[in-house]
Amino acid sequence: MAKKNSAAAEGTKPIYWKYQPGQDNEGFPWGPHKLPLEMNFEGVNLVVEKHEGGFMYRRESRGESIKKVILADKGSLLLSPVEPFYLPVGISNHLLIAFEQPVTIEPRTTKNVLVTFPLELVSAIDQRKAGKRILDTFTLCRPKFTLYGSIRDGLVCKYWQSEVHNTIPSVNPLEYGVMKLAIQNTSARWVEARKAVFSAHGMKIYFSQSLVSLKATMKISSESSAETNFVDEPLQAGMNKALELFSARLISLPGKTVMEGGY
């Protein structure tokens, strides 16, 4: 809930926001915000204050402290959810979502389920002419990794365990996104899915003030293999597209992941 408080950044109205489970939350103000500014949300204190020749960016959260000097006369700051593959950096380009409840699907049918996925957040400075520049990446989720496949040639994946929902669950939009996963069983047998692996490339994340979403497909073709991909659509009308850091870097890489080590 946004409300007034004493301003650390001179001349700004501090923004306070806290997620309240099970209640109607006032949406999170992702921005863009005029500089200078001060924000406090979910234990994160983010300040951009005037500094010699520009601004000083500071973020403090969970014992971590970041400071950066911004040499610019003007600009705005925006926050955006991004693909959860930066913290720690360079470990993995895949996300494995383990379903808390295995999903059994009848032959030759497609069923939709909703699962959660972890988020990372970026703060970026934006100028009309110069465009956006990422300043900082952080997360409110605790990262965890796992191996998918064999020790010889498996994939190290970011690990996430999620309940399987029928309707959009109420989650903190700064911590978790909601993925609508269309599971298609193309085989002639019943199958049971316990996990799904997704690539970092081509993740199409959309966000509104109260929801971060992603649409994906999982095509099960045999008893041991499946294929996942992303759909470039928001879960609800009026959502904004999040910054795509992976796709921007490697445009040619597809979002498709072939799961040959079972599901």
Next chain:
Amino acid sequence: MFDWLNYTIYGEVTWFRLITALLVFFAALVVSKVLTVQLRKTLMDRMDKENLETMSKVIFYGIMVIAIIWIMPNIGIEPSGLLVAGGIVGLAVGFASQSIIGNLISGIFLMGERPVKLGDLIEISDTLGFVEEIQIISTSIRTLEGNFVRIPNETVFTSNITNYTSNPVRRFEYTVGISYADDADRAMQVIKDLIKEHPLALVNPAPQVYVESLGDSSVDIIVRIWSPSTEWFGVKMEMLWKIKKAIEAAGIEIPFPQRVVWQGTDKTQEVSPETSGLILNSDQED
């Protein structure tokens, strides 16, 4: 109709022999060209560009030299004289370049087999380090101390190579000894909680924490953790100290090696260190 083929042009060279020589020459040219183009395509991603170019040229000119020697008699040049002179030179060069040729051939095989690639952490001939460069003659390694080591490819090819990063994940293990007076279940739970907290201690393959043995001085708990190969050493260093601190914070003792020594007359008395014996460090027992 083809009688003209037997007409002599000069010496013993006929039109037939001359045409045969030309055909062999052009065939060799085509074969060597196709071979080098295919080689460049196949090894483009596996080899340094400069080395690949050198190897292509060696193969190209090698085939052409063999072809030219082969067609020399057809054009009236007897290669035996050349071979005698060339043989002596070749013998001398052969001896001198024996190791170079060995390294070169080993380099070609290494590039095909690819037991190591750039950036891998390997141990070879008692040298542990990261592969910096794989060239046609030698492989360069940067040791963990930051030294540059050049290893001839023949040594690389014929030695046992341990590649610590060829698999995506790697396991490490500790033995944690706790006092007999403490609860091993509790100690194991403390360790499991720590592993669960650490992002780079993998969920799968699952970590193992169990009592392995009842030692002389302690109950020995084995801790086995899998981690991404690239992060293995950092996690290993970090976790051991965290486990030590967490176990002590939980009030569990990590005992020193100790031995209870009974004196002969104590056998009839009640067993207790206070009444009957001495507790000595293992160093003192002799």
